[in-house]
Amino acid sequence: MALDLPQTESSAKVWHPATTESRAARYALIAITLAFLGLFLFMPLVSVFVEAFRKGPAEYFAALLEPDARAAIRLTLLVAATAVPLNLIFGVVAAWTIAKFEFKGKAFLTTLIDLPFSVSPVISGLVYVLLFSSHSVLGPWLKSHGIEVLFAVPGIVLATMFVTFPFVARELIPLMQHQGTTDEEAALSLGANGWQTFWHVTLPNIKWGLLYGVLLCNARAMGEFGAVSVVSGHIRGLTNTMPLHVEILYNEYNFVAAFAVASLLALLALVTLVLKTLLELKYGAELRAASGH
Amino acid sequence: MDVRVSGVRKEFDRFPALHDVSLEINSGELIALLGPSGSGKTTLLRLIAGLESPTEGKVFFGDEDASLKSVQERNVGFVFQHYALFRHMTVIDNVGFGLKVRPNSSRPSSEEIRRRSSELLDFVQLSGLEKRYPAQLSGGQRQRVALARAMAIEPRILLLDEPFGALDAKVRKELRRWLREIHDKTKHTTVFVTHDQDEALELADRVVVMSQGRIEQIGTPDEVYDKPNSPFVYSFIGESSKIDVRVENGELWLADRRLGLKSDLPDGDASLYFRPHDVALVSDSDACIMGTVVASRRVGATRRVELEIGGASERIEIGISADHPAKEMSGIAFRPQHWRVFPKS
CATH class of the missing domain: 1.20.5 (Single alpha-helices involved in coiled-coils or other helix-helix interfaces)
Known part of the structure; x- marks a missing residue:
């Protein structure tokens, strides 16, 4: 059956969808x-x-291979390799606690997890100075046991962990809340114990969200400046991370070297961005549930 | 496996979900827990499974007190409302999961797990789909995988939460018949939760009607349909008409009219319940219900008329034969064939 649609009388008027x-x-x-x-x-x-690259590739690579630069790169990798796995574990535990249990003070805990995002990194660093300096309670005690926290690697790791803690947890909480607990209940009813349930059911369900969170956490851990700057002490070749090293070189008007090291950080950002996009393309549906960012 | 629920009460944050529920399920029975949402039927099912623990009371499997056992130890097959299939595992891995996670001492070899999973998939008519992922299956197929997965652990009882709730009407009817066949073959003691009375009446050996955390009636489909024991069951299962009446000297009265129906209730206000289609028209006698037709429509093989009853506040419906004229404003006199009177609540 054909319907004779009335023709539009004035051809000048083109119809637009409302949102165009x-x-x-x-x-x-x-x-x-x-x-x-x-x-x-x-x-x-x-x-x-x-x-x-202003003075050519030779100068560029020389700036990266110079001992202080190598030490800074090594320290940054060490800090990331310590802080990221620890935050991965804490992040999963925190997300699990918040998403799957009901308890008093849950809303408060959720807010607390976001604290590092809302506090200036400088303050995050100062907190550790207050906690571990020689005038504090903990500092002298640790020192008498031969443990240096402030102006040493442990302090840098702690400050980095503080600043990057929310990434994994915030990525996972909405994802886990969205998935609920029925998959876990199904596994338990089939006889799986707690660990088997986590390993075979929970972890595979959150793996892409987890990877995404770890990626962002890693990028921030390597790039963190403020908090680390406060606790590091800027000892060349010892407590300088890459961002701190860049700053020192820049202040010494050594622009080529400063930008050479900075280019490594920029490269890291680009790689992170590409991986993040790939993850989103491939597992978009799963990640969309985790709309934390 | 006999299952006995004895004096179970369940509170969530002091909010009671079940009040003192007792229920006996015989071995091999197919039982429906039927009720509206919020009636506590799913809570009762989860209590039997061990996914919740009772605030008070006990659950027995045979003679053994299962209340002290965890969900893993109870060995029940639970089919979740939305199936809860593991999305990252293939169909056959889903089915074999319960065997794979057994402790070393009782775990079958991986070939044996594979063989048994295939057999079960065959049993639920899904052979050929072993390598698929849950996302690649239709709703009805997922339901079958969920059932095969639950049966793989050789459960002592099968528990199904709204097994057909997420399916469209046609698939739902097919699966209903299929589940009955499976049950007849395996003889598993089976409990399923539903809010759909047709499903409960068609499928179950016995129906447990629940409302507001209490069991209203337990009986065969015939019993709960033909002999409802409370106003709730009357109105929840099948259609019912209700008239507010008065009991006087063992007889029912509507205003100053005798209805010709007797009752043992003490004198006072009461409610008369009957099935709309279960009435007999009487030719003008003094002891009957008299109504004026306000609307009449043809429903299948019968005619449904809406009546205004003198002295009653609400209109009621009755079903009469299709060839009855039932003109508007004409009078109809009738008496229910089967009825129950409950004291006015």
Whole structure:
């Protein structure tokens, strides 16, 4: 059966869906966005690499291979390799606690997990200075047992952990809340014990969200400046992480070396971004439940 | 396996979900827990499984007190409302999971697990889908996988939470018949939860009708349908009509009219319940219910008329034969064939 649809009388009037802007408005918005991104994100990123290679690749690699730079790279890797796995464990435990149990003070705990995000990193660092300095209660006691925290690697690891703690937990909490506990109940009813349930059911269910959280946590752990700067003491070759090393080189007007090390951090950011995009493309549906960020 | 629930009470944060529930399930029986949402039926099922623990009371499997045992030790097959299949495992790994996680001493070899899982998939008519993931299956197929997975652990009882709730009407009917066949073959003691009375009446050997955390009635489908023992069961199962009446000297009265129905209740206000289709028209006698037709419509093989009853506050419906004229505003006199009177609540 054919229906004779009435033709539109005036051809000048083109019908628009309610949510579609006019062509001019669309182009203007796109142009503004692109200009903004170009000016504030892309140009600085490019300039890091341009500055780093200003005196040629030889100078660039020399700056990276110089002993202090190598020490800074090593320390950064060490800090990330300690802080990230620990935060992975704490993050999973915290997310599990909040998502799967009901208890008093749960809302407070959830807020507390976000604390490192809302506090300035400098303050995060100062907290540890207060806790472990020679005038504190803990500091002298630890010192008498031969443990140096402040102006040493343990302090840097602690400050980094504090700052990066929320990443894994915040990624997992909404995901686990969304998934609920029925899969776990099913596993238990089939006879699995707690560990088997976690290993075979819970962990596979959260693995992509977990990886995503770890990726962000790692990027921040390697790039953290403020908190680490306060507790590090800036001892060259000993307690300088890469971001601190960049700052020192820059203050000494050693621009090529500063930007060379900075380019490594920028590269890390790019790799993180690519991996993050790949994860989102492939496991978008699972990650969407975790809309923490 | 006989199951006995004895004086169970369950509170969630002081909010009572079940009040003093007792129930005996015979070995090999297929039992339906039927009730509206919030009636406590799922809570009761989870208590039997050991997924919840009772605030008071006990659950026995045979002579053994199961209340002290964890869900793992109770060895029950539980089918969840949305199946709770493990999404990252293939169908056959899902089915074999319960065997795989057994302690070394009782775990079958991996070939044996595979063989038994295949057999079960065959049994639930899913052979050929072993390598699929749950996301690649239809709702009805997932339901079958969930059942096969629950049966793989050789459970002492099978518990199903709204087994057909998430399926469309056609698949639901097919699976209903299929579940009955499975039960007849395996003779597992089976308890399922449903809010759908057709499902409960068609499938179950006995139906447990629940409301507000209490068991209202336990009986065969015929018993709960034909002899409801409370106003709730009357109105929840099948259709019912209700008239507010008065008991006087063992007889029912509506205003100043005798209805010709007797009752043992003491004098006072009461409610008369009957099935709309279970009435006999009487030709004008003084002891009957008189109504004026306000609306009439054809429903299948019968005619449904809405009546205004003199002296009653609400309109009621009765079913009469289709060839009855039942013109609007005409009078109809009838008497229910089967009825129950309950004191006015």
